Amino acid sequence: MGYDVIVRGGRWFDGTGAPSAVRNIGIRDGRVAAVTAAELDADGARVVEAAGRWVMPGFVDVHTHYDAEVLAAPGLGESVRHGVTTVVFGSCSLSTVHVGPLDAADLFSRVEAVPREHVIRTLEQHRTWDTAEEYAAALERLPLGPNVAAFLGHSDLRASVMGLGRSTDRRVKPSAAELREMELRLVDALKAGMLGLSEMRNPWDKMDGDRYRSRTLPSTFATREERRRLYRIVRSAGRVLQTIPNLNTPYSLVPALAASVGRGGRRPLKTSMLAAADVKANPLLMHIMGPLARASNRLGGDFRWQHLPVPFRVHADGIDLVVFEEFGAGAAALHLKEEVERNALLRDEDYRRRFRRDYENRWSPRIWHRDLYDAHIVACPDPAVVGRSFGQVADERGVHPVDAFLDLVVEHGRALRWYTVISNHRPAALDKLSALPEVQMGFSDAGAHLRNMAFYNFPLRLLSRAHHGGFMSVERAVHRLTGELAHWYGIDAGTLREGDRADLVVVDPDRLDGSLDEAREAPFEEFGGLVRMVNRNDATVTATLVAGVPLFLDGRFTEAHGTRRTGGFLRAGRTRIPSMA
Template sequence: MNVELLIRNGLLFDGSGAPARQADVLIDHGRVVKIEANSSARGQREIDAAGQWVLPGIIDIHTHYDAEVEAAPGLLESLQHGVTSLVFGNCSLSLAIGDADDMIDLFARVENLPRETLARWLDGKVTWRTPGEYYEHLEQLNLGPNIASFIGHSNLRMAVLGKDRSLTPSTLNWGEKNSLRSLLHEALDAGFLGLSIDMLQWHRWKGAKYNGASSPSHYASFAEFRMLADVLRQRGRILQATPDAGRKYMVPLLASLSHGIGRPSLRMSMLTSLDFTNNRRLGPLTRSLAALINQGLRGNLRFQSLSVPFELWSDGCNTPVFEEMQASACLMNADSAAQRQLLYRDSDWRKQLRREWLSTFGASFHKDLALMRVVACPDQSLVGATFAEIAQRRGQTGVDSFIDLISEFDESIRWHAVIANDRPAELRRFLQNPHIQLGFSDAGAHNRNMAFQNSHLWFLRDCLLNADAMPMEKAVWRVTGELADWFGLEAGHLREGHMADVLVLDPEALKTDLSGPQETTDANFDGAMRMVTRSGKTVRQVIVGGQVVLDQGQVHAEFEQRRFGRLLRCQHQRGVSA
């Protein structure tokens, strides 16, 4: 037998959770045609994977590449870490329908992306008018990895209600309800995974008239969420949900939509179960809630989680966690340093920020100045010190010193904090929970604030090096086959007849070569800084649809000149469960 590509001598993890085995993988016309030991076949190209692991390409279930894919469809920042399939359209935001300017206003602040860059990426490209036309557009892009998408609830609301009504609380009439349902059905017919909704008040709009308003999905009633969830349940599709961190009572109410007592269960993927430094009880509570819904009420609820520490870098007041307080959100509303200076000099504003900072009620961010460290500043004497240490030097209270510092340096004082997952043993333990989905990289968003693009490799590394972690075959399954089956994606498995999305990985390099977030410049961001991760020589080859897209760090000569990845239209329908 002659085939296009043959991977020899590797240790195969097939994505099913079965123990690894030595095997050769034969690939032809984009599919795995045979898996066997010591194959006598010949390949037009052969990869000797002796000493390497061969596994399905990684699946990243929570990204925000919706806009970036228009400018850089190869999505190299994820592909180079072995991600061959990724999902965007999360948190109620997508490009599936809507006016380009409105979509820029949606993404710019929620995802902390420069408005000018978004405008350049989308300039003249938004020609589609329906979800089906959007998917036909995606079919034409020169993709690196495979992509799938949710349709954003914020976009649905704007399309049906118009911008003004979608950004204010309002009661829907029968015609509007029917239009929302019909538009969602249209998206599901096109193959969207489902619907993403967002209750988080500090996901805000960036635009002149409604600057600082929450995203449109936030203004929906719970009855509206329930109505749209019924459509998803009817069609066997997914609700991706981002609840409001400030109204934690909404989490169990939202989770209850998944229950399957007397009706089909609803697949729901919710943000998020983390080991928050500010509240160690939240993570266990979310996992207990999922167990109750799934085991006691026959639901199908999963909480997304991050497999690395949740590290955040912030430029003075420019940080997602500042959206949580009204006073600091006012700083985010300002369009210039001059406008922010007016607030900094306002005594009433300073009192309000001090009061909100010291309040712990409903807070997600720990606001512990001893855990917030300056990493860059025009005053070099401050670099490396925590805000608490600087306050002690100055003889001030911590919060007053902090307010003074951001007033003085504005966005030029850069600081670092860990929000969650700072205890390795606890993280290792809860990632084994069956109600957790590994994902939530947020790749493509918050590019100055965080970088988790290789978090799945850190997870595999931890399982390789620690005896109390899960077996490697199960760890591989958790970031491949488990996610593919639950989301209804043609991906995540190495089986005969299946599409050949493959990662060839060096386990020795995995032990040593991974790096955490670091700063680099990016031409796609007009030379501005973005945070990235690096994986050294860990990733040997990345194969998408039977084609070697990345080979020992080098992209294919025709990368972004022709199509490698494909659009993954949802395979689940009513009556299909996973």
């Protein structure tokens, strides 16, 4: 029999970490039919030339927030053009399996910086499901570009059972009937093939809208009994808990690590926790992450830290950045939606004194380093401040850095654009973290924070560091981005051997260069032309195929992208799920 597609002459990496070799790959009916050093008969086949390039399984991105975007633009082109062929959403307790459009917008929009009106409109236009199985079926009817897999979000689950108001009221505990209904819906989600449960325990993330604005997410209100019962189901099914600890109480990491451990013959609770990083605000933190996870796993746990293997650089328009939720004065400003009200607050001297106290408090929990000398202005109607830090502007004006920052926000609003690097800024420390076996590559947040950051190309950046820095082999780097993830999450992806899905990427190693560190801006038509941050490395990825169909080829999307369903809903392994009858 002939082949539909032949990828010819590239250096082939199979995704298992095995040695690479120059091979020809024959694809038939969406699967790899041949991997061979011999020439393949190209009669009738589409040939993708790969000589001098690397051919590997498509990358797996295990932490995105594509929940709304996949409905509006199911080709998910920003990931596909960078070789990602499998994406996971439903992260951070947020999913759209059960809640309606208005509740989903209140849950998502402020936390993940996705415009609220677009979340509402997208779900109003596309929502046709009531159950997890119907949700999976609805996704499979879309012209998906990459494959998708999903968590059930605990905030989605809790709000749909209790109502959004009751689920975020600390005085209200779920009734026995409500706890039972949460269990049943989680079981249904796992039977539908969802990866597990995602939760949020950190109180810094707040809700949008007018009804319950600035309340923390429903998952943060869960009782110990509620979590215990939901964890039992996830554990018994061999699925995954994705979690974020309460960063106000770092000691809460210990119970979370302990929960992963299987006791008395029960299986471990597979746990993926955010996030392993070399944080500027606490440089010692990275040194305990590996030992903590290692200790849990030696005691019988199955614990991984999620890790973004690139410097964590964020941009902001004015004060619109989630890091300000960390302290009271910042959260108070973000609570106000109207610019007039917000500016009045930012001018108030009592408020500014409070902001300065928060800014200078060295002992409060933090992710942001709160150093305005390390926050650089890249755009402003006043050209005199562009290229300077807020600290430099403060020195020139003879004021406190907080006053310089707030003055510029009041004067220019969202036209003031600036950036800072929060973590992963030291190359040697980043290499050390990326090599830890207790971390897994991910946490791109693709589909969220559209004006704040762009990490769609993080797999290419890890490959570049491995290729040029040598801190791990390229085979190992490929494995970490593909087969290692797919195996742990239990999905059909991540390897490129005979019989495997023909999801693959062709990379030009000569273009694993400094261009990967650049971010640009481009309009997103499906969200009303919103200008979002993106990566553009179209010379680095020369081809992306899903199910054997080229979607991105030689710097352009093909006619199949966004019009033909190539990806599918990847269901987690059919492990026994406890009956709740």
